[in-house]
Amino acid sequence: MAHGGGSKAVIAALAANLSIAVLKFLAYLLTLSSSMLAESVHSLADSGNQFLLLIGGKRSKRQASAEHPFGYGRERYVYAFLVSIILFSVGGVFALYEAYSKWQHPHAMDARWAWVPLVVLVGSILLEGNSFRTAIKESNHTRGSKSWAQFIRTAKAPELPAVLLEDAAALLGLVFALFGVTMTIVTGNGHWDAAGTGLIGLLLVAVAVVLALETKSLLLGEAATEEDLRAIEASLVGPGVSGIIHLKTLHLGPEELLVAAKIAVTEAETGAQIAQAIDAAEERVRSAVPIATVIYLEPDIYSAAKAGRP
Incomplete structure (x- = not known):
């Protein structure tokens, strides 16, 4: 896979996540929704991850030296592994903590601003969907006849699998947030908001573990396909x-x-x-x-x- 394809998908995801993170956080400030806060941190973590992938790609192009005679190609794997750690800790663990906190102390949303998170979440789904489509398009150039699971397990370039997993998690997380927020507005019961936040946290932890395991294999050294x-x-x-x-x-x-x-x-x-x-x-x-x-x-x-x- 040409690294340019991976970079294109990463840049598309970065642009989407930065925009979405700002909108989600504004919605959180207006409604104090835990789902919106979890999604804000999720998008912020994803943005940081995309920066790391871009940095890793740039640093991996350095010329070989006496200390590193085979070059710095594996630096892309190192940064991808850092992505999995950030996704797990900053994204998943924070969301689970926030879900626990809001479950213990639930509160209804301010009716004046109840429409704001709904608009933000629907708009975020559209933006994330466009980013996900770009990642799918770039992946199809090298995926061939492999299933998506096989592609993620066997891809030697870490950028596209990372973006695919992040975007898929982001879309599913937005659905969880939309469910939690909608049920909270309808019922006035803040436990629904906490439940949506908890589902987001579990999702991010699962994706982070998968990404960490696949990147660990690349770091250890994989043979040719x-x-x-x-x-x-x-x-x-x-x-x-x-x-x-x-x-x-x-x-x-x-x-x-x-x-x-x-x-x-x-x-x-x-x-x-x-x-x-x-x-x-x-x-x-x-x-x-x-x-x-x-x-x-x-x-x-x-x-x-x-x-x-x-």
Whole structure:
């Protein structure tokens, strides 16, 4: 996935969330609705998260150094993990605390301003829906035939899964808030408002946990996708390379892949012939999988005992 697509979705989400956060907070000040306060903090947390994703994307483009010889590509994963922590703590835990507090001390809304949160929530749904549509459109460029769950689990670039999860949570959270606020207005019972806030908190905690688990896997280091792995295996074998003794891959970043392999050559080949075969194999791999930016090939004589062993 091109990072530009991820950035476009992040910027669209950021613009929507900043606007929505201001409107929700104004609605909270007028009505003192806990659902509106939870949603205000939710949108503010999402805005901060999008800033972090943009910063991570920018910092990941730094050139490799002696201290970090493979570059800074994984910095995008670090910032995505920070996003999950903020979503959990600032968004989810705060909403749960606010729900508990308002359940203990419920209050009805000021009838004069009861229409304000309804207008804000409906407008927020429209804005978030547009942001969500942008994220879906950008994701479809690389999702292929995968289901959305598979895409989120297997995507190597963290920005789009993060924005997809955040936008989906935001839309569902707005529905919960709309339900809580509407029932509070209709019944005059502030417990409905607290219930809507609690549902928002549980939703944010669940999304944060999913995002944290997926980003943790990327931080630990994931291999190439099955599609890329098959392409690499097919590309390595060619003139001078009779087979693959073993192969390992590792994502150094979303668009940077390390390929390390021990390849089989014949005893009759000279050093010059082996070097030429290795160069040709590297060219074939880079042609088949452009993100294979770092390739290390070790020639060896094939034997059953060595197959699959480093």
